[in-house]
Amino acid sequence: MQDAVTSKNTSLINHLHTTFRKNYIRALSVASYSSIKSENGIIHNYNTYDEFFEQGIVLGPNENVNNLNLKQRKALDLILKQKDLRTLNKVSQAINQTPFHLWRLNSKPSEKIQRGVVFDAVADRFFVDACWSLSDSDPAVRVLREK
DSSP states (O other): OHHHHHHTOHHHHHHHHHHHHHOOEEEEEEEEEOSSGGGOEEEESTTSTTOEEEEOOOOOOOEEGGGOOHHHHHHHHHHHSOOOHHHHHHHHHHHHSSOEEEEOOOSOOSSOEEEEEEEEEETTEEEEEEEEOTTOOOOEEOOOOOO
16 A cells, blocks of 8 residues: 555555445454463464464554554554554555544453454545454455565
């Protein structure tokens, strides 16, 4: 998405806008929520040969990313491998003409829960949502890890 915005390819950006408004796009990432600290984090490239887990806290408020404190922003880096709010908002503004939001579980579960990560767009926000059912079998995009 960032590459599409950087390229300033308006037909691609318009296509992304239309696609996100009609459908959510699943990432090959899974948020892991647990009462056990070591089990909290993100599994990237879920069920692929290069699956990897990064421990960290994803749990927190559903919010415009500009309103998150520094501790809460760490979830963005875990989920998206991106912590630059200007970049996230630039992409969101270009694709959906709205601020970027983060949605996730808000309270600690009593047992381990895993939820899929999706990108979605509605009238008032473009967001990453780390609360989707793993039973959905929609096409997915990967998160690339810098080496």
